[in-house]
Amino acid sequence: MSLLPVDDARSRILNRVNPLPPERVQIEDAIGRATVEPVRVxxxxxxxxxxxxDGYAVRTADVSSTPLKVVEKIFAGDVPRRALNMGEVAxxxxxxxxPPGADAVIMQEQARALDDTHVEFQASAKAGQNVRRRGEDVREGDVLFAAGRELSAADAGALWSQGLVDVAVHRRPRVAIVTSGDELSEVGVIHPDKLVDSxxxxxxxxxxxxxxxxxxxxxxDDSLESLHALLAKGLEFDVLIAIAGASVGERDFTREAFTALDVPLDxxxxxxxxxxxxxxxKKNDTLVFNLPGNPVSAMVTFELFVRPVLRALQGLSTVLPALPARASADVKSVPGLRLFVRAATEVRDxxxxxxxxxxxxxxxxxxxxxxxxxxxxPTDSLGVKAGDPITLIPVSWLGR
Structure with a gap:
């Protein structure tokens, strides 16, 4: 079988993915997840x-050098007791x-209190000045968030402000992970002749x-029976990720196990x-991956192929982020292969x-x-020279 180009592999995988069914969850548990339906105000x-x-509510027609009467003090949460009449402020x-009748607010720094009930102003006022108008944020019936919105903490605040406590999102995918290899020890166990299964x-x-x-x-362990048993359990999940055993060594049994389980490999x-x-x-509704056993290869292939699938299952965008940058050093190309070179980044000039x-x-x-x-x-690149423009894919494993 010839090598499949990266973009073709991504397309073939994502074409097999359908978003998972909806569930209603508490808003704080919906952050980072996608809305299933439009949310209306x-x-x-x-x-x-x-x-x-903080200041004085005024009728702009009354503001002049003439002192005006203060008839009320209104705090946040208060309901004004009365409308302003000519010559009155609050x-x-x-x-x-x-209060009814007021059409502007003059900040307190531009006012001088003459006594407990009278004030004069050192500036004029325009209608609407320092006023937040009713409905300037959102209006009843408007679409607050469209279907497919990836909810942020700020979005959660907007939902809570509407009196909502839960929201419909796609359920989280259930993922099973199976590792293999006699050369591995469990996490927390250091064996002089083995590597830790990280x-x-x-x-x-x-x-x-x-x-x-x-x-x-x-x-x-490195036996068909052991691997077959774990992979069979994994086929009960939405996504099964087997790690290692994808090559053609004498103890690489993953492909053989998939064949025995009637899992057709694309x-x-x-x-x-x-x-x-x-x-x-894919077998029935279970998406199946076999990642390389080398740790960095497993992480990179997860980043480029598995992570987009997990996002697609949740109704989220699968577009890989790409940033324009410049190379600080030469990078050699390899004929026929697309390279993903690990790099450290900094901002200069x-x-x-x-x-x-x-x-x-x-x-x-x-x-x-x-x-x-x-x-x-890219596959057809002749290599990168220091100073050349390049494309960067930020990695998600940074955790920030």
Missing amino acids: RRTLPPWDNSAM RIMTGARL NGPVIRALARAAGADAVHLGRA FWRVAMRPGKPLAFG GAIWATPLQSQSSGALSSAAGATALIDV
Whole structure:
């Protein structure tokens, strides 16, 4: 089988994805998730004209050098007791409702109190000055948020201000992760002849950060029976991620296990580095991935292929962020492969500059920890020279 271009692989995967059914959740639990349906305004905001300043509510026609009578003091939350008549003003605080008849607010710094009931002003006033008009934020019946809106904390505030306590969003995808390899030990166990199985918890953490409910089902040993049993459990989830065993070594049983489980694989190699031995398929409603076993390859392929799927299942955008930048050093190309080079970034003279990390080994986790972005080197590139314009893909694993 020939190597599949990265964009073709992404398209083939995403074409198999349908958003998950809706559920109603508390608003604070909906942050980062997508609305299933339009959310309409139930209450006009502000519900009345109110003051944007501490000062005096006035009738602009009355403002002159002549002292005016203060007939009321209005705080936020108060209901004005009466309308203003000719020659009258009201002392008013920020957020308080304007009394009937008032059409402007003069800030207190431009007023001089003559006694407890009279004030004069050192500036004129225009209608609407320092007034927040009724409905200038939202009006009843308007669409507050369209379907597919990725809700932020600010959006949550807007929902709460409407008196809402819950909202319909797509449910979180359930993700099962299976690792394998006799050369691995459990997290927390250091064995002189083994490597710690960091892939399972790392991919679980990335899946959770992408909004999924993810579990690590366990680590299979290098036998078909052990791997078959764990993968069978994983097929009960929305997404199954098997890590390692995608190559053609004597103890690489993942493809054989998928065949025994009747999982049809759409492809199993992609024209990229790191991450070439990547497989994808679907059985019934379960999306199945086989990520490379090298830790950085697993993280990069998760970033480029699995994370967009988890977002699509939640009704979120799957567009990869891309930033224009410049290379601080040369980057060699590899014929026929699209490279994703780990790099550290900084801003100099108003531009983003990316420096490739010294180690690009797919097994060097420290290089993933030090990376803030991936330099995207196209398949047909002849290489990148220092100072050349490049495209950067920020990595989500930074956690900020």
